[in-house]
Every structure is written in structure tokens, then in C-alpha cells.
Amino acid sequence: MLEIGTKAPDFTLLDQNGENVSLNDFRGKKVILYFYPKDSTPGCTKQACAFSELNPHFIEANAQIIGISKDSVASHKRFEQKYQLPFILLSDSELEVIKSYDVWKEKNMYGKKVMGVVRSTYLINEDGVIEKTFEKVKAADNPKQMLDELNG
Numbered sequence: 571m572l573e574i575g576t577k578a579p580d581f582t583l584l585d586q587n588g589e590n591v592s593l594n595d596f597r598g599k600k601v602i603l604y605f606y607p608k609d610s611t612p613g614c615t616k617q618a619c620a621f622s623e624l625n626p627h628f629i630e631a632n633a634q635i636i637g638i639s640k641d642s643v644a645s646h647k648r649f650e651q652k653y654q655l656p657f658i659l660l661s662d663s664e665l666e667v668i669k670s671y672d673v674w675k676e677k678n679m680y681g682k683k684v685m686g687v688v689r690s691t692y693l694i695n696e697d698g699v700i701e702k703t704f705e706k707v708k709a710a711d712n713p714k715q716m717l718d719e720l721n722g
Contacts, residue, residue: 583660586646600633609649613709620713
């Protein structure tokens with residue numbers, strides 16, 4: 571994970587609507603930047619739906635939720651529509667942002683070593699500085715954990 575107190579690497583990726591989105595677009599807001607392995611899998615769906623349910627509270631706290639995976643724009647669009655997700659999903663099929671945020675790691679899947687996204691979340695402040703990091707988060711608990719962090 572990147573170090574707390576360092577500037578979060580800026581990026582520009584396509585969202586679920588095929589629009590360019592940059593981290594810098596959210597200066598002046600806190601950003602909940604969460605990395606997840608794959609659209610429509612059980613854990614990722616639990617996490618996204620929990621963020622969705624709590625989204626009004628994040629808006630109240632002047633925070634933007636952004637989810638990033640290596641899935642395609644089309645996959646993100648289907649995921650968003652199926653679960654009516656009210657926040658931004660970004661496609662990083664080239665793994666550039668995923669690697670720059672140090673969440674592409676060796677994992678153990680069914681006894682096999684594979685490379686993949688480790689479910690991780692960054693809390694980035696209004697100035698684009700990393701305030702908190704959370705690695706290997708529990709999908710269902712992470713949204714409430716992040717809301718608690720915002721509300722101190």
C-alpha cells in the first residue's frame with residue numbers, strides 16, 4: 571500500500587459510461603477509492619451494494635466513492651445497471667492505476683499462486699493526499715468502516 575501522508579497518484583480512466591474521470595476532478599472532496607477484483611462476484615457485489623446503500627451518507631460527508639477493477643467499461647455498465655449503483659466505477663484493464671496504488675499482488679486461489687487485485691481501500695483527503703489505507707478489507711464491512719472513518 572502507498573504511504574499515508576503522500577500525494578495520491580493522479581489518473582484518468584474510463585467510467586461505466588465511457589467518460590474520462592480523473593482523481594483531480596474531485597479536489598475539494600474526500601475520495602473513497604476502493605479496488606476490487608471483479609464485477610458481479612459475491613464479495614464484490616456485497617461491497618458495492620453496501621457502498622450504494624450508504625451513498626447518501628457519503629454525499630452528506632462531501633465524499634465521492636470510486637471503485638476500480640480491471641473489468642471492461644461494458645462489464646462495469648452491466649454491474650451498475652443490475653445493482654443500480656449510484657457511484658463511479660472505473661476500468662483499469664491495463665492495470666496501470668491498480669499497480670501504481672500497489673494493490674496488484676500475488677494471491678493464493680484454491681492452493682494456486684496467482685496475481686490479482688487485493689481488495690483495498692484508500693481514503694484521500696480534499697487536497698489529494700492519502701489519509702488512510704486499508705488492505706485486505708472484508709467486502710461486506712468495508713463501506714461502514716469507511717463511513718465511520720469519515721465521521722471520526
